[in-house]
Amino acid sequence: MSEAASPALNLPPDRFLSCAHCGITFVWTGWEQVQDDHEPEHCPGCRHLLAMTRRWGVVKWFDPRRGFGFITMADGSEVYVRRRDVARGKLRRGALVRFRVVEGRMGPRAVGVRVQSSRRARV
Ligand SMILES: [Zn+2]
Numbered sequence: 614m615s616e617a618a619s620p621a622l623n624l625p626p627d628r629f630l631s632c633a634h635c636g637i638t639f640v641w642t643g644w645e646q647v648q649d650d651h652e653p654e655h656c657p658g659c660r661h662l663l664a665m666t667r668r669w670g671v672v673k674w675f676d677p678r679r680g681f682g683f684i685t686m687a688d689g690s691e692v693y694v695r696r697r698d699v700a701r702g703k704l705r706r707g708a709l710v711r712f713r714v715v716e717g718r719m720g721p722r723a724v725g726v727r728v729q730s731s732r733r734a735r736v
Contacts, residue, residue: 632656634663651720664715670723675704684710684723694723702728 624643631638632655639656655663668686672694675682680696682704692714694704704710704726712726 632659634659649718651716651718653716654721655716660716664713667711667713667725669729670710670712672704672706672708672710674706677704684712684726686714692721692723693717693719694726698722698724699726699728701726704728 625646627643628641628646629638630641630653634655635658637656641653645653653660670684670686670692673683673685673691675694677696682694683691684694685691692712694712696704698712702708702710708728709730710723710726710728712723714721715724716722
């Protein structure tokens with residue numbers, strides 16, 4: 614059972630991380646590290662819960678040509694957003710949006726983004 618992985622993969626050792634949300638210690642396995650080298654902030658349980666939670670934010674900026682931008686969340690942190698993850702409306706600077714956050718390959722990413730108000734702070 615412990616020899617399930619091919620020795621040729623040469624997996625890094627498992628690491629123990631502390632969940633930023635609930636504080637428990639969880640294992641980040643060598644296999645997971647190879648799949649996605651972005652260190653997870655949250656334990657698998659919280660990751661699942663957080664991915665289900667809808668949040669509020671304001672579009673910090675969005676580049677329609679390049680199709681991506683950033684949303685500022687209520688706690689002041691920023692999350693990456695791509696046009697393909699916008700479910701409703703057009704993203705403009707200052708627009709109020711509702712969305713969920715998932716852990717992507719490049720870090721946290723907003724998905725299912727819905728524009729609630731397109732009132733802009735500035736053009
Ligand atoms: Zn947790």
